[in-house]
Amino acid sequence: MADLTSNFIGIHSPNPFWLASAPPTDKAYNVVRAFEAGWGGVVWKTLGEDGPPLVNVNGPRYGAWHSGDRRLVGFNNIELITDRPLDLNVREITQVKKDWPDRAMIVSLMVPCNEDAWKEILHKIEDTGADGIELNFGCPHGMSERGMGAAVGQVPEYVEMVTRWCKEYSAMPVIVKLTPNISDIRQSARAAHNGGANAVSMINTINSIISVDLDTFSINPSTGGKGTHGGYCGPAVKPIALNMVAEVARDEQTRGLPISGIGGITTWRDAVDFIALGAGNVQVCTAAMTYGFKVIDDMVTGLSDFMDSKGFASVDEIVGKAVDKVTDWKYLDLNTIVKAQIDQEQCIECGRCHVVCEDTSHQAISATKDGSRHFEVIDEECVGCNLCVSVCPVEGCISLRELSVGEIDKRTGETVSGEYANWTTHANNPMRTNQ
Amino acid sequence: MDIRAARLTADEYAHNFSDMHPPLGDTAALVEADRCYFCYDAPCTEACPTGIDVAGFISMIKSGNNSGAARLILQENIIGGSCARVCPTETLCEQACVRNEQDHRPVSIGLLQRHAVDAAINAGQQFFSRAPDTGKRVAIVGAGPAGLSCAHGLARQGHQVTIIEAREKSGGLNEYGLAAYKMLDDFASREIEYIAAIGGIEIRYGQHLGDDFDTGSLLNEFDAIFLGMGLDGVNSLNLANEEVDGVMSAVDYISQIRQSGDLSELPVGRQVVVIGGGMTAIDIATQVKLLGADEVTLVYRRGPEAMVASEEEREFTQIKGVKILYNAKPVNIITVDGHVREVEFERKGETFSLPADMLFKAIGQNFDAKLDGAVELEKGRIRVDAQRKTSVAGIWAGGDCVCDGEDLTVAAAQDGKLAAKSINEYLLKSGRGE
Ligand SMILES: Cc1cc2nc3c(=O)[nH]c(=O)nc-3n(C[C@H](O)[C@H](O)[C@H](O)COP(=O)(O)OP(=O)(O)OC[C@H]3O[C@@H](n4cnc5c(N)ncnc54)[C@H](O)[C@@H]3O)c2cc1C
Numbered sequence: 001m002a003d004l005t006s007n008f009i010g011i012h013s014p015n016p017f018w019l020a021s022a023p024p025t026d027k028a029y030n031v032v033r034a035f036e037a038g039w040g041g042v043v044w045k046t047l048g049e050d051g052p053p054l055v056n057v058n059g060p061r062y063g064a065w066h067s068g069d070r071r072l073v074g075f076n077n078i079e080l081i082t083d084r085p086l087d088l089n090v091r092e093i094t095q096v097k098k099d100w101p102d103r104a105m106i107v108s109l110m111v112p113c114n115e116d117a118w119k120e121i122l123h124k125i126e127d128t129g130a131d132g133i134e135l136n137f138g139c140p141h142g143m144s145e146r147g148m149g150a151a152v153g154q155v156p157e158y159v160e161m162v163t164r165w166c167k168e169y170s171a172m173p174v175i176v177k178l179t180p181n182i183s184d185i186r187q188s189a190r191a192a193h194n195g196g197a198n199a200v201s202m203i204n205t206i207n208s209i210i211s212v213d214l215d216t217f218s219i220n221p222s223t224g225g226k227g228t229h230g231g232y233c234g235p236a237v238k239p240i241a242l243n244m245v246a247e248v249a250r251d252e253q254t255r256g257l258p259i260s261g262i263g264g265i266t267t268w269r270d271a272v273d274f275i276a277l278g279a280g281n282v283q284v285c286t287a288a289m290t291y292g293f294k295v296i297d298d299m300v301t302g303l304s305d306f307m308d309s310k311g312f313a314s315v316d317e318i319v320g321k322a323v324d325k326v327t328d329w330k331y332l333d334l335n336t337i338v339k340a341q342i343d344q345e346q347c348i349e350c351g352r353c354h355v356v357c358e359d360t361s362h363q364a365i366s367a368t369k370d371g372s373r374h375f376e377v378i379d380e381e382c383v384g385c386n387l388c389v390s391v392c393p394v395e396g397c398i399s400l401r402e403l404s405v406g407e408i409d410k411r412t413g414e415t416v417s418g419e420y421a422n423w424t425t426h427a428n429n430p431m432r433t434n435q
Numbered sequence: 436m437d438i439r440a441a442r443l444t445a446d447e448y449a450h451n452f453s454d455m456h457p458p459l460g461d462t463a464a465l466v467e468a469d470r471c472y473f474c475y476d477a478p479c480t481e482a483c484p485t486g487i488d489v490a491g492f493i494s495m496i497k498s499g500n501n502s503g504a505a506r507l508i509l510q511e512n513i514i515g516g517s518c519a520r521v522c523p524t525e526t527l528c529e530q531a532c533v534r535n536e537q538d539h540r541p542v543s544i545g546l547l548q549r550h551a552v553d554a555a556i557n558a559g560q561q562f563f564s565r566a567p568d569t570g571k572r573v574a575i576v577g578a579g580p581a582g583l584s585c586a587h588g589l590a591r592q593g594h595q596v597t598i599i600e601a602r603e604k605s606g607g608l609n610e611y612g613l614a615a616y617k618m619l620d621d622f623a624s625r626e627i628e629y630i631a632a633i634g635g636i637e638i639r640y641g642q643h644l645g646d647d648f649d650t651g652s653l654l655n656e657f658d659a660i661f662l663g664m665g666l667d668g669v670n671s672l673n674l675a676n677e678e679v680d681g682v683m684s685a686v687d688y689i690s691q692i693r694q695s696g697d698l699s700e701l702p703v704g705r706q707v708v709v710i711g712g713g714m715t716a717i718d719i720a721t722q723v724k725l726l727g728a729d730e731v732t733l734v735y736r737r738g739p740e741a742m743v744a745s746e747e748e749r750e751f752t753q754i755k756g757v758k759i760l761y762n763a764k765p766v767n768i769i770t771v772d773g774h775v776r777e778v779e780f781e782r783k784g785e786t787f788s789l790p791a792d793m794l795f796k797a798i799g800q801n802f803d804a805k806l807d808g809a810v811e812l813e814k815g816r817i818r819v820d821a822q823r824k825t826s827v828a829g830i831w832a833g834g835d836c837v838c839d840g841e842d843l844t845v846a847a848a849q850d851g852k853l854a855a856k857s858i859n860e861y862l863l864k865s866g867r868g869e
C-alpha cells in the first residue's frame with residue numbers, strides 16, 4: 001500500500017483528506033466520528049468573535065439539485081458560521097486535538113475586519129493546540145452582509161491586510177480560503193500570497209439559487225415564503241474549482257504557493273484531479289453530507305490502489321503533475337488533427353451521435369448504410385469536436401483518432417505536417433507575431 | 436373426477452391474482468425513465484404497432500411532465516392503458532430497445548406507459564375534444580379494442596358514433612379475455628368510461644350482427660360502417676368425445692374468470708390438460724394453476740420455436756408451476772361416465788396419456804360472423820386494404836376479424852385508428868348524410 005501520509009505546510013495527517021469547514025466539523029461529536037471513520041484532518045466549522053452567537057434561520061437551510069435517479073449533484077446552503085458559543089468550541093477543539101494528536105486540526109476563522117478583533121481570537125486559538133488556521137474569506141451569504149466573508153475575499157487589499165495581521169499576531173500556519181465569487185481568482189491568491197499566507201484553499205461556495213417552486217413561486221429553499229441566494233457546492237462545482245486551482249497553480253506570481261483543493265470531491269478520482277492540478281491536499285464537505293463519513297474508505301483505498309498501480313510512492317509525487325499540461329488557448333497546436341471513429345462492435349445504434357452532429361455540429365455522422373440503420377463518421381466533414389463522444393451512452397464506443405504525419409485530412413485536403421503551429425502565428429490572426 | 440371450487444384461501448386467491456407486473460412508483464418511474472437514451476429515430480417507436488413516440492413520452496416523464504407524456508401516448512393509441520398492461524412488449528417495443536444491446540435489459544416501456552396513462556385516467560384528465568358535430572353517423576359493430584379505437588377517432592372529428600355490441604358489456608376481450616392478473620381493478624371498464632367521455636359515442640348492447648340486424652340495414656341508417664367483431668368461433672380438435680363434460684373452450688372459461696366476483700366459486704380440476712400454443716393456452720393454463728389446480732400440463736403439437744407464445748410467456752407460466760410438453764398431438768379423449776378422464780397423445784410415433792379432470796381447448800379462435808357474403812373474405816377473415824377498407828364501399832373492418840396482422844390488442848387499436856382516419860376522409864368527401 002502506498003504511503004498516503006501528508007505533510008501540508010508542515011501540518012501532518014495520516015492521509016490527504018480533510019473535512020472542509022462546514023456542518024461535518026461543527027462540534028466535537030461530529031469530528032470524533034470523522035476521525036474514527038478515518039479522516040486525516042478537519043477544518044473546524046468557522047468561528048466568529050466572542051459574544052452572543054449568531055443565529056441561523058429556523059426554516060430550511062439547504063437546497064439540492066438532483067439527477068433523474070435522484071443522485072444529489074448540486075447542493076446549496078444559507079447556513080452561517082458556527083452558532084455555538086466561542087468558548088464551547090475552543091474547549092472542544094482543545095480536547096479533540098489532545099485525544100487525536102495524529103490528525104490535522106485547523107480552525108476556520110471569520111471576525112470583523114479590524115486588527116483588534118483578529119488579534120484577540122488568534123490568541124484564543126493558539127492555546128487550543130490547533131495545527132493552523134484557515135481564514136474564511138468566502139462565505140457568500142449572511143456574513144458578507146456584515147462586512148465579513150466574501151465581502152473581504154472580494155477585495156484583494158483586504159485579503160492581504162487580514163492575512164498580514166494573522167501572520168503578525170500568530171505563529172500558526174495560515175491558510176486563506178478563497179471565494180470563487182470573483183472574476184479572476186488569481187488576484188485574491190496573489191493578495192494572500194503577498195500578505196504572507198502559507199497556503200490558499202479553494203473554493204468556497206458559489207452564489208446560487210437552486211430553483212423556483214412552481215406552485216408558490218418562492219425560491220427553494222424558502223423560509224416564510226422568501227428565500228435568498230445560497231452557496232453552491234457538490235459534484236456540479238468541481239470543474240469550476242479545478243480551473244481555479246489550475247489558474248493559481250500556474251500563475252507566475254503564486255507558483256509554488258501550496259493549495260488545499262476543495263469543491264465537489266466525492267471519490268478518490270476527484271481528489272487526484274485536484275492534486276494533479278496543484279493541490280497539496282484536499283477538503284471535502286458535500287460528499288460527507290450526502291453519504292456520511294464512510295466515503296473516506298473509497299477515497300483512501302482508491303487513492304492507494306491508484307498510486308500503487310502507477311508507481312507513485314507518495315502523494316507529493318502527484319502534486320502538480322498536470323499543471324504543465326494546462327495552457328492558454330492561443331498556444332494549442334492547430335496542426336493536430338483528430339477525427340471521430342465509431343467502434344461498430346460496441347455501437348448500440350441509439351443514433352444520438354448522428355442527431356447531435358446533424359442538428360448542432362458538422363453533419364459528419366451518417367444514419368444509414370444500404371438502407372439500414374448504421375452510424376458512421378464522414379471524415380470529409382468531421383472537425384473532431386468531441387460532441388459525439390460526449391453524448392454516446394457507451395463509454396469507449398466513439399473515440400477521437402489523431403491523424404499521423406503524412407495522412408491527409410479529408411475535410412481540408414491538407415496533409416498533416418506534424419509541425420507545431422498555433423494561433424499567435426496563424427495567417428488569419430490580425431495580431432499575429434512573426435516567428 | 437376431482438373438480439372443486441374453493442381450493443384456496445382468500446389470501447391465496449388474492450396473492451395469485453395480483454398484478455403480474457406491479458406498477459412503478461413515482462421514484463422508480465423516474466429512475467427507469469432515466470435509462471432511456473432518447474434515441475434518434477427510435478427503434479422502439481418503429482416497433483410499436485401504433486407508433487407511439489416512446490422516446491418523447493419517456494423524456495416527459497423524466498421532466499415531471501406526466502400529462503404531456505399521457506397525451507403523446509393516447510394521441511397514437513387511445514387504449515394505451517390496456518396496451519401498457521397486455522402488450523407482449525418483449526416482442527414489440529422492448530425487443531427493439533437499444534438497451535438490449537448494451538445491458539440485456541430494455542427500458543421498461545410498458546411500465547412507464549402505464550405510469551403515465553394511469554395517472555391521467557385516474558385524474559380524469561381529457562386531452563382531446565370533439566370537433567363541431569358534422570351530422571354524419573357511423574355504426575361500429577363490436578365494442579372491443581378495434582371498435583373503441585375507431586369510435587374515439589371518429590368522435591374526435593365530430594361524427595356521431597353508434598357502437599352495436601352483442602354482449603351485455605363493452606370491451607371485447609379486454610373485458611372478457613385478457614388474463615385476470617394483467618387487467619386488475621376493473622380497468623377495462625374504467626378505460627372505456629374514459630374513452631367515451633369525449634362524447635358523441637352511443638353504445639347499444641345485446642344486438643347481434645347476423646341475428647338482429649345486417650350490414651344492409653346498417654347502410655340504410657348510417658353513413659359508414661366499421662366491423663370490429665373479433666373472432667367468435669373456437670377451433671375444434673376434431674376428436675370424438677369433444678362434447679363430453681369436462682372438455683371446455685379456454686376462452687369461455689377465461690371469460691368466467693374475468694366476470695367472476697369471487698374466484699373461490701370457480702370449480703377447477705385437480706389434474707388439468709390444456710391443448711394449444713398461443714396466448715390463450717398460456718393464459719388458461721396459468722390461471723387454472725393459480726386457481727388451485729394441482730397439475731396443469733400444456734401440450735403443444737410442435738416445438739417451442741413454433742409457438743406463438745413468447746419465451747417470456749412460457750417462462751412465466753412455468754414459474755407458476757405449469758408443465759409444458761412439446762411435439763405431442765392429441766389423438767383420443769378417454770371418458771368415464773360421460774366425463775373426460777384421460778387424454779391420449781402421440782409423440783414421435785409413441786402414444787402416452789395424461790389424466791385429466793378438465794381438458795381445455797386453446798387451439799385458436801375463428802371468424803364466425805354471419806355476414807352472408809356481404810363483404811369478401813380472405814383466409815376465412817375479412818379482407819381489407821391498408822386503410823382498412825373492405826371490398827364494399829362504406830364498410831371498413833379491423834382487429835382480429837380481418838385477415839392482416841397479428842391478433843393483438845395493440846394491432847386492433849391501430850386498425851381502429853387507421854379506419855377512423857379513412858372513414859373521416861370519406862365522410863368529408865362524400866357529403867353524405869346532410
Ligand atoms: C385468452 C386471450 C388472451 C389474450 N391475451 C392477449 C394479451 O395478453 N395481449 C394482447 O395484445 N392480446 C391478447 N389477446 C388478443 C386480443 O385480446 C385481441 O387481439 C383483441 O382483443 C382484438 O380486438 P378486437 O376489437 O378485434 O376484438 P374483440 O376484443 O374480440 O372484440 C370484439 C367485440 O365484438 C363483439 N361481437 C362479436 N361478434 C359480434 C356480432 N356478430 N355482433 C355484435 N357484436 C359482436 C364481441 O362481443 C366483442 O365485444 C388475447 C386473446 C385471447 C383470446
Ligand SMILES: Cc1cc2nc3c(=O)[nH]c(=O)nc-3n(C[C@H](O)[C@H](O)[C@H](O)COP(=O)(O)O)c2cc1C
Nearest residue numbers: 020021022046077136204233234263264284285286
Ligand atoms: C452547509 C454548509 C456550510 C458551510 N459552512 C462553511 C463555513 O462555515 N466556513 C467555510 O469556510 N466554508 C463553509 N462551507 C463551504 C465548504 O467548506 C466547502 O468549501 C464547499 O462546500 C465546497 O466543497 P464541497 O463541494 O466538497 O462541499 C459550507 C458548506 C456547506 C454545504
Ligand code: SF4
Nearest residue numbers: 357382383385386388
Ligand atoms: S467529432 Fe464532432 S464533427 Fe466529428 S463526428 Fe463527432 S460530433 Fe461530428
Ligand code: SF4
Nearest residue numbers: 347348350351353392
Ligand atoms: S451514440 Fe454511440 S452507441 Fe449511439 S449510435 Fe452513436 S456510436 Fe452508436
Ligand code: SF4
Nearest residue numbers: 471472474479532533
Ligand atoms: S430504444 Fe430504448 S433507449 Fe432508445 S428511445 Fe426507445 S426506450 Fe429509449
